[in-house]
Amino acid sequence: xxxxxxxxxxxxxxxxxxxxxxxxxxxxxxxxxxxxxxxxxxxxxxxxxxxxxxxxxxxxxxxxxxxxxxxxxxxxxxxxxxxxxxxxxxxxxxxxxxxxxxxxxxxxxxxxxxxxxxxxxxxxxxxxxxxxxxxxxxxxxxxxxxxxxxxxxxxxxxxxxxxxxxxxxxxxxxxxxxxxxxxxxxxxxxxxxxxxxxxxxxxxxxxxxxxxxxxxxxxxxxxxxxxxxxxxxxxxxxxxxxxxxxxxxxxxxxxxxxxxxxxxxxxxxxxxxxxx
Amino acid sequence: xxxxxxxxxxxxxxxxxxxxxxxxxxxxxxxxxxxxxxxxxxxxxxxxxxxxxxxxxxxxxxxxxxxxxxxxxxxxxxxxxxxxxxxxxxxxxxxxxxxxxxxxxxxxxxxxxxxxxxxxxxxxxxxxxxxxxxxxxxxxxxxxxx
Numbered sequence: 169x170x171x172x173x174x175x176x177x178x179x180x181x182x183x184x185x186x187x188x189x190x191x192x193x194x195x196x197x198x199x200x201x202x203x204x205x206x207x208x209x210x211x212x213x214x215x216x217x218x219x220x221x222x223x224x225x226x227x228x229x230x231x232x233x234x235x236x237x238x239x240x241x242x243x244x245x246x247x248x249x250x251x252x253x254x255x256x257x258x259x260x261x262x263x264x265x266x267x268x269x270x271x272x273x274x275x276x277x278x279x280x281x282x283x284x285x286x287x288x289x290x291x292x293x294x295x296x297x298x299x300x301x302x303x304x305x306x307x308x309x310x311x312x313x314x315x316x317x318x319x320x321x322x323x324x325x326x327x328x329x330x331x332x333x334x335x336x337x338x339x340x341x342x343x344x345x346x347x348x349x350x351x352x353x354x355x356x357x358x359x360x361x362x363x364x365x366x367x368x369x370x371x372x373x374x375x376x377x378x379x380x381x382x383x384x385x386x387x388x389x390x391x392x393x394x395x396x397x398x399x400x401x402x403x404x405x406x407x408x409x410x411x412x413x414x415x416x417x418x419x420x421x422x423x424x425x426x427x428x429x430x431x432x433x434x435x436x437x438x439x440x441x442x443x444x
Numbered sequence: 445x446x447x448x449x450x451x452x453x454x455x456x457x458x459x460x461x462x463x464x465x466x467x468x469x470x471x472x473x474x475x476x477x478x479x480x481x482x483x484x485x486x487x488x489x490x491x492x493x494x495x496x497x498x499x500x501x502x503x504x505x506x507x508x509x510x511x512x513x514x515x516x517x518x519x520x521x522x523x524x525x526x527x528x529x530x531x532x533x534x535x536x537x538x539x540x541x542x543x544x545x546x547x548x549x550x551x552x553x554x555x556x557x558x559x560x561x562x563x564x565x566x567x568x569x570x571x572x573x574x575x576x577x578x579x580x581x582x583x584x585x586x587x588x589x590x
Contacts, residue, residue, distance in 0.1 A: 182476045185481065189484045190503055194503065199498075200499065208492065329495070
């Protein structure tokens with residue numbers, strides 16, 4: 169009996185081992201939300217990111233020359249813009265004083281650099297070189313001069329994960345700047361789109377899309393992109409709006425974290441779903 | 445290397461999997477059982493260091509190692525490792541690995557299987573197979589195998 173069993177095990181050992189290992193993998197998969205697992209993962213990942221950032225810095229060195237030229241040009245352009253904005257600012261302050269509006273544009277910014285843009289296992293996620301040691305917390309939005317990039321989802325001591333607009337898990341409340349119509353922007357099939365908008369809603373090609381006032385995660389009016397296409401569904405009642413982002417997610421390197429997290433009260437009412 | 449360097453050679457979000465090449469190499473050299481266990485161990489370390497869903501790469505790479513082991517033949521180790529058959533095996537195992545990995549990490553209910561199959565499975569497998577071609581061409585001559 170024992171011999172038969174042994175022979176049986178011997179001839180099917182590969183399959184038995186395979187089944188056992190696959191079952192172990194599935195059991196571990198189901199424990200992913202366990203805090204102990206999360207701690208181990210964060211610790212290991214924190215270490216590997218150091219290496220990733222070194223590789224990234226080396227890569228940056230290679231592209232530094234052309235980057236400097238571009239930045240010099242940008243600097244000159246920005247100087248001109250700043251002069252113009254300074255004038256607008258004075259005028260704006262005057263007007264605000266007249267109508268007694270509270271200024272809400274002074275959000276604290278933390279400049280950061282993206283150390284890894286492509287995490288093979290997590291499409292649409294970036295890693296930035298600032299973490300809990302820099303008071304970065306999950307829920308803080310990340311922007312650059314062009315507009316909204318993403319939101320911090322997880323932090324280690326010196327690094328943070330950013331779920332960008334290009335993540336399939338990303339959902340954000342947006343508004344058509346011209347018409348004031350709201351919608352939920354998501355990333356599907358390699359494009360940003362506002363799905364299932366009633367055809368009566370006023371979206372036009374070329375309209376600027378910005379973050380909405382109904383968003384409880386991101387401050388309103390941060391630029392996101394332009395409406396590039398409208399597709400009406402078969403029934404003709406709903407439209408899918410495609411949005412072309414202002415931020416070039418392939419090239420972006422330097423950005424800033426807005427040091428604000430939505431209040432608990434607002435969080436209960438949130439429309440943007442901050443999910444890991 | 446897979447976590448730090450491979451992102452630098454990514455094309456349009458499609459990335460090769462060097463671990464699959466290594467795994468196929470191990471399975472063709474040491475056998476199916478070894479390949480299966482190696483897939484599990486490699487997957488475990490990949491999951492830990494990539495910060496991804498723990499267990500997903502363990503599952504997919506175990507399966508890939510097991511599949512690669514089917515091609516193990518102790519009389520043809522050298523032939524399997526040095527011929528273009530190696531590239532085909534890498535392609536097949538890479539596609540299988542990517543498909544199961546994406547299925548496990550994707551948290552969307554409505555998955556377009558055709559897109560998933562082509563973009564997330566076939567394309568990375570092609571990329572990986574092309575890289576394995578470099579291995580076949582420039583493999584060190586003193587590696588006698590048997």
